[in-house]
Amino acid sequence: MDNLSDKRILVRAVALDACDRTALGAFFHQWGPFEHGMSMAGDVMGGGIMRG
Known part of the structure; x- marks a missing residue:
């Protein structure tokens, strides 16, 4: 497992x-x-934003 204390985490x-x-x-x-x-x-998008 990676040591997360050595990584820059951005949210x-x-x-x-x-x-x-x-x-x-x-x-x-x-x-x-x-x-x-x-x-x-919050709506049906037929595959979401990553489709198409």
Whole structure:
């Protein structure tokens, strides 16, 4: 198991409209690649924000 005390752990919460492709594009452009993401969308999206 990795020793987490040697790693920089960063957690951020961001609110955006997951159906707004412009907002999603701006988010990914600003933050670049990341290791984990969570979607708490409250509507049926047929695969979520990562599809398509």
